[in-house]
Amino acid sequence: MSDVPMNSAAVAAPGAAAPRWLGVALPLALLIALAVFPPIASAMGLDFYIGFVRRVLVVALAAASLNFIMGFGGMVALGHAGFMGVGAYAVVVLSDAGVGSAWGMWAAAMGVAALAALVIGAVSLRTKGVYFIMITLAFAQMLYYVFVSLRSYGGDDGYTLMARPALGGGLNSADESTLYWVVLALVAVVLWWMDRATKSRFGVALAGIRDNETRMRALGYPVYALQLTAFVLAGAIAGLAGALLATGNGFVSPSMMHWTQSATLIVMVVIGGLGRRWGGPLGAAVWLVLEEVLKLNTHYWHMPLGLLLIATALYAPQGLAAWGGLRGLRQLREGSKP
Template identity: 45%
Template sequence: MSGGTSVAGAMPRHPRRPALSRQSAALALVLLAFAVLPAAAQAIGLPFLVVTATRMMILGLAALSLDLVLGYGAMVSFGHAAFIGIGAYAVGILDAHGIHDLAVQVPAALAACALFALATGAISLRTRGVYFIMITLAFGQMAYFFMVSLAAYGGDDGMALARRSTLFGRPLLDGDLPLFYAVLAVLAGALLVLRRVVASRFGRVLRGTRDNAVRMEAIGFSALPYRLTAYTLAGALAGLAGVLLANQAEFVSPAYMSWQRSGELIVMVVLGGMGTLVGPVVGAAALIAVEEGLAQYSEHWRLGLGLILVLTVLLTRGGLAGLAARLTGGRP
């Protein structure tokens, strides 16, 4: 077939309307639940839940970025946390030089993460399967040890921020509640943008390369440019999560870039449901909630967490999002 053949020959021309409606409803429900959480936390006398929920949303944003490459592109990246660290260090390094404004920090973080993703993705995406996993892990560890070696910026000990970032000179992130709603706004924006992306022609081609890359090549769609674009977009979005994480903790550390954090992001995506957008956010919230809950009862909480994760994966096909879809009569 010629290169001008439409991607509709390999997949439906239009997404299913009921599926989109259910997804939109699920996204709205999750965002609404986060929006009312501060008032609920205040009412029950547990204001610290705002801080926990902020962390849930930040890691949910990072997991959402991973879902674009893992759930929609079948690219198992084990170095995705490197982008979180690069975004966080963009804040930390600029802060150390007296630049505290998000108008500078965010573009710097996005540019650094996008360039790192573009360079490493161009190499990594020429491999497949376990080789892709290992090469992304290697690039992630390279970034980790590079930051460990930078003694001027704290090295292995990390570095504290002088203050939270401002926006055009205004301290809009000071206080837990303003930061909470700022993170919620960023998460809502990211969900809306990615929903448009995956429903677009680009998204359909990306899913086509996931399902049958050879077939997509045969009808004229080269997989590499689409996968590399998705990988770069995901890296930039994870860098934005790093900017928010640095501001919440008011601290930056190479630990943000470790392979263990990349593994946690994969768990969040799988737990919530790959290729669903809302699933990674729910998975991040569920994982952090279970961690916090089990830690109250035992110092060996990781054992209980592991058992819960194994049972969840075995018994809920499609993750928590798939389980919710089946309970409400939809398709997982």
């Protein structure tokens, strides 16, 4: 695999890389902090934030799946929220059909979203650049209008689940803390798997295609097959995120797959760091937390978030997850150009 071209921008500058142990210690400390959050929040009378943090975790998973194809694979898809919607409506359809198992619903949601990604990716990946962006947008809008037209599932008004799917094994899905811990475990496992995938031979080849597709073809790599595989995997994970949102919220609306939601996911990835290990989750967490805080204090919350995106582009172009972002902030304080 030594012939695979690597993007030098994705490699930290000498002396800027974190110690190897830090890459394990920080995620583990964060996982422990998130695990103990529900009882602490309940003791402080902040039960609302258990559901909020659960939502952040799910959206972080969706953003990470987009970063998997956009940051590591170079595929800028402006329709990723469509797969979240497909996963969410899979829960709706199965619930309406009498299926009560959450695990069965979530697995089915991943399967249906993967199938949708396979069909959409098979067509979209035959185009490049802005044409790829626009065709993924077109497919997502097609999905949006399909579900708007499904009056039996609420149409544009959305659909309310009668009850949360059962977790089984003595776990009570109606309990906010229990569902929170299940979601946390799923998100942690999937994020760990994606991190391993990006470091595998498959991930390295995918990064090579991002950097120099022509050279990878010349080396004999099945470019189309590798890109389609990544696209399908990302779609399946986004479908799981949509199913988890539907389970937690108890409500699904076509608006969750509108193109603006896909654009928001892209913004989250850009803020967090394209092609960075924690770019998607960090960007999602920063965006949602700031959105929540700003909504409580002002009606003009879009402007500060827009300024955040501009500041990221100017002073931390590699994202907040990059050590370069810290250098950019120092340059901003010193008044120098990055």
